[in-house]
Amino acid sequence: MDHSSSTLPLVKKKNSIMGVELKSQIKRRKTREEYEQYDGMTEFMAFEILTRLPVKSLVKCKSVCRSWRSLISDPVFIAAHLKRSGENPQLIIVAFSPKLPRRGFDMYTYEERKKRARFLFGEDFVSFQEHTFLPQHCNGLVLLNTMKQLVVCNPSTKELVALPSDKRGDVTWILEFKYTASLGYVEGINLYKVARYIYRYLNYHLNTYDLGFEVLTLGFDTSWRIAEDPPYPTGSRVCPRSVGEVIYFIIDNSLHQGPPKAFLCFNLRDEKFRVVDPPYQCPIDYDNMSIVNLEGNPCFVHQSQDRRKCKMWISRDFIEHVWIPTFSFDLLQPPRLLVPLAFRHGKLLLEMHDKVHRLEYYDPKSKVFDPVVCIAEDLAFYNKQKCGYYFFHEKAPFAVVNFVESLVPIIPKS
Template sequence: MKNLKKRKPFPFRFLLNRILSSKRSSFNREEMKKKMKKLKKVESFCWFNLLPEELTLNIFSRLPIKSLMKSKCVCKTWNSSISNPHFINQHLSRSPFIGNPFIIFSTTDFIIDDNPNYPKPKLSIRRNFHFVEDIGGENEEVKPLALDPVLTYLDIVGSVNGLLCFGGTSCNGDLITVYVFNPFTGESTQLPTLSSIPFESKHTLFGFGFDSDRGEYKVLRLIFHSMKECLADCIVEAEVCTLGSNSWRRIGEAPFSPYGSEACVFANGMIHCVANSIDDGDDIGIGYFDVGTEELYFDSLFPEMLPVWDENIDIGVLGGCLSVVNYSSLDFAEVWIYTDFFQKGENKEEAWTRLFQLPLDNVVSLNLMCLLKSGEILFLHNHEELVSRYPFGNDPRELGLHGMSETIHAYVHVGTLVSPIMPPQS
């Protein structure tokens, strides 16, 4: 077993004495002494409560989510302070900078259901979810992710502000269900159910995003309708549902057809996916959905970015910016980043910057995950292993999933206290 280092307790008394003895301290010492006398009457009390609430919350807002959840159980005062909406937003603003994100991954089990109500046995797909904590660090550990059984039949379709969005066909195959879930608080909400897509609809894709101006979370659904192989004869219908509402709204047809990308990614207020133009099936680029304006549009990639084979491209988010990885070469992968998000038109080449080339061997698939605090970039390699590599380093480093023999799907997640339960919309 791995030897775990015993962590030293946080020196609360030392911190308190420093504050009390400081000549520059603006706190009223007499009031604090009176408060200490009252607290000493209690058999056990927390020295941390002697600090001003503003300072206490400032310290709490810098803690990782698991430490914060434990702190809620210490006393009613802490639980109340940490549950305050103002504090939740304060912690949310700092959460991307508190250590490395969690990496959630899933494997798949195929289950045969011999229910006598069915005319013949049905094949169901159930997923096993785990998460990697402290990815790449000294305390890296893989743990199971506790979920409601209904979520194990669905796919993760997005992670925004600590909320996971699950979507897909229900276990009985009759309805399409979507849930939004916070894995650390255990809160979840179900969106209005959808009827199964018709036979001629060959593909459906979900996306999850946040409108920071209105404070609204939205789920996008793209439905690919076609009876023909020609892309020009396709119709991609878009629907959206806002958390707190009781219905899905049709917002029109998308000017692009998603392909290649297993899931959409969210960055800069927009949901993105790799796509082809509806007008020109050979035109490869990025499909966009503006979460605030609910507009859909398509932007082509310029020739230098295009892969040799259409499917050898993936998108992700690095440092909050949309990024593209092209792994069509047998010897290396190229990573590009969108540095000027609002650069459009003929000068769009100026919006993209090639970060680096990574020498890689035996690449069948390569998913761009995230940028680690160490400066390494994390990839999912061939749906088998998580590897990290410095942009200008040597050999890649295998992380998190050692000796996995199953096909895996991985997702980046930042832990927060944000609740998925929104007030009803009128």
Template sequence: MASMNHLAEDLIFQILSWLPVLSLLRCKSVCKSWKSIISNPKFIQAHLAISQKKQHPFSTLRVVSRSDESQDLFMDTLGENSVKLSLPRYISDVRAQLLIRSCNGLVILGDIFFVFLYIWNPLMRMDKLLPLAHYARLGVVNKIGFGFDPLSSDYKILRVVFGRLSDLLDNGEKKEGMVAELYSFNANSWKPIQVPKEMQGFKFDPISECVCVDSRVLCLPGTDGILSFDLQDEVFRMHKYPASGEIISEVLDFEGSIALILRSGERASVLTLWALDEVDGNLWWTEKFNIEPAKRIAYVLIYLGDGKFNCCTRSLSCMLLL
């Protein structure tokens, strides 16, 4: 009987490991044994490995503000109903805007000023308050990026501060510029990251967010190009925009490459997707394809995979299928 129970649990483990995250959240409520299986770190690793190999439904996190200034967090997946996530009590009680970044099922939560940050695992219902970054209260604008370094098997958070750096200089010199810090989950600490002098004058886009491409390259859009940071070699790189035209998309993760959509042509009638591809060890912008119907699309928000884009017209949001 013991061997039969073991076999049944092993089969359940295998079946559950192929389900999307939303279904797993529901399955945790079925019985104690299923909850125990899903909460096991070995199951989390197995589920992540399978998810990275298959074409699974795209999931998004959605914040809904309530009348009492607090917020609810939902997970939406194509083809499934939304699931409300149970935030940790001390986070849900804070009446401040939630900062959300996610990678491999882990979520970064924090306040609007990016001072206090938490790593949260909704599936295992575990959370961790991060140590305070050295530059947490300095600068005018902050950008946060979150990704995974497969080389060191480490989750890392990049924090970039733009603004007056007088408080960081021992000689009292007044200076405008950019500083960066990197948090390592394995080390549970922050360390400074060198920003090259030629990138100190980078003119960032204050509206756009830091986008993670291929789970490990963090991208900050600017007025003249994209500033990227690779979590493996921990080096900043600058990429000028590919061609003339109006950029009408966020930085996109297009099949593991940094990508953008530009509007050009007579009467701005052509939408083209450009991607940074590696050629002979160098990155070059490559024109991939045009998108139709161009005139109806005002802005492209994200690439969902499998030829699908989430975009909006001037009046509403929609999903574009290629």
């Protein structure tokens, strides 16, 4: 009997079994690779789609599944969503009610084409005393400055945090210094900081003072940290403004009459002061000049003493501060308040306030002003809680704030 021939069928059968197992392994590996590729593609598509949604929708999407909740809460996603929101900036109108029984504020998203404002967020704070205004915005967070309290809120997520009120200067409170604080963002280390000055002593007759400075990092500091003292005095008539990680303060000419006739900037990254020169040959007049954040750049605004002439310069850098002349125009009706807000359709959008609080466009080519809306008289405010549309009376205090929707938390999740 030939044993070799008898063993051949067994070898063939064994090889056949091995072939089936090999094919099965290849098939399983291919399926797993395809699944991983499909899963990665799904996450990518979900990321791209979700970053395009408004915050209100994203809050609802968090309840869909754990993976979406984790994705939407991720700092990388929050940063990507903020970048997309920055491509479509908005204006919000803040209306404040200083009288009892309701002492608080309401925020409305401004819709220019429809001449209406839709309710976004509101809060009562009876114990905070009267609001002294000028809200400040940074990446979707809004700083509200009151007499005795600083409040930071995210109108999109409805988050609101009252900051610690300790160590505030008694003189600053007694003299009702309205604008002492500003909010800024330090890129790279992803920190939001509030900085404010406090007068511990002040005598205008003798030109003597004791001025301090404090910083609070949102989500990390439980109390104000004492920073270096400002080298020159600043005051309440000109609001400090943040542009990125730099806060600008105008030097108070009534307390400091010698050189430098300029302004200060405080860098939130290294928490140091620097003196910044004004535009060349610009008259320094503390009461008639200001610095604003105009689409991410510091904008120096100067009005003549009769407020009939206005000039503006923009700086593209935060180190040398080379000032570029940008706008110069005459005003037939000099406003008490003039704030450049944004560029729209090749025109400059201005907030003005004299007898009425209004928005106007200025066309630099035709040098013509085009009225947009009188806030109290022409603008319809919609609030579902107040049964639809209504109008404010002119005496109601308003503030117009540049704004972008964001998921940025005031207190980061650990």
